[in-house]
Amino acid sequence: xxxxxxxxxxxxxxxxxxxVTVKNLEIAVIKHDGKYFAYHNHCPxxxxxxxxxxxxxxxxxxxxxxGRLIGHAYDKDDIHIVCPWHGYEFHLNDGVNVSDxxxxxxxxxxxxxxxxxxxxx
Amino acid sequence: xxxxxxMDGSDVKMRDVSHQHYETTQALEHAxxxxxxxxxxNFLIVDIDSHHYENEAWPEIVEYITDPVLxxxxxxxxxxxxxxxxxxxxxxxLNGRIIRYRGRKIEKTPPVPHRxxxxxxxxxxxxxxDIACLFPTPMLNLSLSPDVAIQTGLAWAYNxxxxxxILADEPRIKSMLYLPFLDPEACIKTVEHFxxxxxxxxxxxxxxxxxxxxxxxxxxxxxxxxxxxxxLAFHSATGGEPGLRLFNKFFGVHALxxxxxxxxxxxxxxxxxxxxxxxxxxxxxxxxxxxxxPFLMQRLDNEYMMxxxxxxxxxxKPSEYIRxxxxxxxxxxxxxxxxxxxxTFELINAKTQLLYASDFPHWDMDLPSTIYDLPxxxxxxxxxxxxxxxxxxxxxxxxxSPRKLARREAAKAKG
Ligand code: FES
Numbered sequence: 199x200x201x202x203x204x205x206x207x208x209x210x211x212x213x214x215x216x217x218v219t220v221k222n223l224e225i226a227v228i229k230h231d232g233k234y235f236a237y238h239n240h241c242p243x244x245x246x247x248x249x250x251x252x253x254x255x256x257x258x259x260x261x262x263x264x265g266r267l268i269g270h271a272y273d274k275d276d277i278h279i280v281c282p283w284h285g286y287e288f289h290l291n292d293g294v295n296v297s298d299x300x301x302x303x304x305x306x307x308x309x310x311x312x313x314x315x316x317x318x319x
Numbered sequence: 320x321x322x323x324x325x326m327d328g329s330d331v332k333m334r335d336v337s338h339q340h341y342e343t344t345q346a347l348e349h350a351x352x353x354x355x356x357x358x359x360x361n362f363l364i365v366d367i368d369s370h371h372y373e374n375e376a377w378p379e380i381v382e383y384i385t386d387p388v389l390x391x392x393x394x395x396x397x398x399x400x401x402x403x404x405x406x407x408x409x410x411x412x413l414n415g416r417i418i419r420y421r422g423r424k425i426e427k428t429p430p431v432p433h434r435x436x437x438x439x440x441x442x443x444x445x446x447x448x449d450i451a452c453l454f455p456t457p458m459l460n461l462s463l464s465p466d467v468a469i470q471t472g473l474a475w476a477y478n479x480x481x482x483x484x485i486l487a488d489e490p491r492i493k494s495m496l497y498l499p500f501l502d503p504e505a506c507i508k509t510v511e512h513f514x515x516x517x518x519x520x521x522x523x524x525x526x527x528x529x530x531x532x533x534x535x536x537x538x539x540x541x542x543x544x545x546x547x548x549x550x551l552a553f554h555s556a557t558g559g560e561p562g563l564r565l566f567n568k569f570f571g572v573h574a575l576x577x578x579x580x581x582x583x584x585x586x587x588x589x590x591x592x593x594x595x596x597x598x599x600x601x602x603x604x605x606x607x608x609x610x611x612x613p614f615l616m617q618r619l620d621n622e623y624m625m626x627x628x629x630x631x632x633x634x635x636k637p638s639e640y641i642r643x644x645x646x647x648x649x650x651x652x653x654x655x656x657x658x659x660x661x662x663t664f665e666l667i668n669a670k671t672q673l674l675y676a677s678d679f680p681h682w683d684m685d686l687p688s689t690i691y692d693l694p695x696x697x698x699x700x701x702x703x704x705x706x707x708x709x710x711x712x713x714x715x716x717x718x719x720s721p722r723k724l725a726r727r728e729a730a731k732a733k734g
Contacts, residue, residue: 222352244685252338
């Protein structure tokens with residue numbers, strides 16, 4: 199295991215994505231709501247840059263007690279990484295694909311210290 | 320920003336993602352890596368279905384409208400307002416999730432060559448595509464206009480503009496030109512006028528026309544294409560199909576609509592004996608994926624055994640004719656279906672009949688790796704599907720991407 203310094207503690211704005219490339223490995227470090235997440239920037243679908251698109255919350259269809267559709271909502275506690283090439287979605291928390299649990303983005307550890315934010319590879 | 324560090328002697332590069340600017344080359348960097356890893360420089364890749372947004376060049380196209388009243392109206396209205404051609408919105412960009420749609424609007428290009436040529440070259444070079452057949456986007460629904468004169472007038476202007484401003488200036492871009500299918504005579508005029516133009520490799524019917532392909536008015540058109548050795552493509556689209564109006568989500572419209580339209584047109588083509596009447600006319604069925612074809616083969620063969628009296632022009636089972644037609648690959652169904660995909664390839668004789676298509680820049684585009692990485696076909700079949708088949712049926716002179724030629728040279732220099 200080695201550490202790569204990604205940034206100093208306050209350097210990245212919330213919502214920022216920094217792509218760290220070592221040899222052929224691209225890792226995306228995402229800062230979301232003050233927390234850091236790091237994933238292999240490679241979509242298992244057709245190899246797109248999975249983390250370079252938008253992030254969207256889980257969409258919910260709201261039903262009443264009789265099963266009638268009464269509206270839509272977002273679940274802001276379940277943010278998705280949306281691959282920009284075709285829209286495959288992955289849970290920000292663990293990188294698991296929203297539609298098929300067998301597919302996932304490889305996760306990397308992010309270490310926050312007073313001297314900076316580091317990626318463990 | 321770009322920061323550089325070292326790790327184990329290797330450079331560590333850093334890049335911040337920004338949606339404030341957009342560059343196709345950067346957005347497709349991973350496609351470019353695939354092209355290098357798979358050594359696409361060693362063979363020709365032809366994409367038989369790609370698109371531009373011709374509405375972005377609307378003021379230029381309007382200048383090619385010959386009818387002065389229509390020219391004025393079209394310039395005033397734009398291409399997408401109801402009555403001028405496009406009836407329905409679509410949700411292709413997944414409500415902002417596919418960022419290349421808004422990216423394209425802010426992407427910078429130099430003043431020359433034409434912006435569409437620059438954008439085409441960027442994605443073609445990234446993917447390793449050498450030659451691409453270009454189709455319009457909003458105009459696929461042009462037939463929804465209730466006014467036939469609008470369709471014929473706009474189609475003529477678009478085709479003239481395309482030949483003069485795009486195809487004439489970039490030999491790697493080709494097109495099968497849009498036929499104003501609401502008016503058979505106008506189709507004939509279109510073939511007569513444009514067939515010899517540079518970059519024209521066939522003609523195309525969009526399936527939004529709600530017209531029956533067997534009508535006698537079209538027979539001369541088919542004959543002309545057969546005599547000229549030019550393929551006739553049917554490009555699926557969804558607008559105008561009443562059943563699809565029952566859907567409230569593009570999910571359903573897209574999943575069924577694109578297949579349904581090609582099923583409808585192909586079945587009508589077949590049961591009216593067109594393959595017997597025009598045995599040398601090559602037909603290509605575009606943008607419906609592949610899963611529908613085995614269904615249709617089985618279904619039509621079953622009918623045929625009981626109802627051959629209704630289709631006396633057919634001398635063989637429908638599936639035998641279908642096996643001689645050509646199909647574009649995209650969007651190829653590839654989720655948990657390896658066995659059925661392999662069987663589909665066998666049934667349609669993919670080795671000689673399947674033509675790779677990306678549909679780029681649309682949301683469900685397929686890269687060449689969707690074909691190249693298939694585990695059940697050999698290298699020769701992959702190369703045929705990715706380019707060899709298209710080169711053969713369109714009689715294409717192979718023109719390679721400069722990026723691929725440079726890689727070849729570099730490999731040669733290395734020994
Ligand atoms: S490559 Fe990521 S969704 Fe297709």
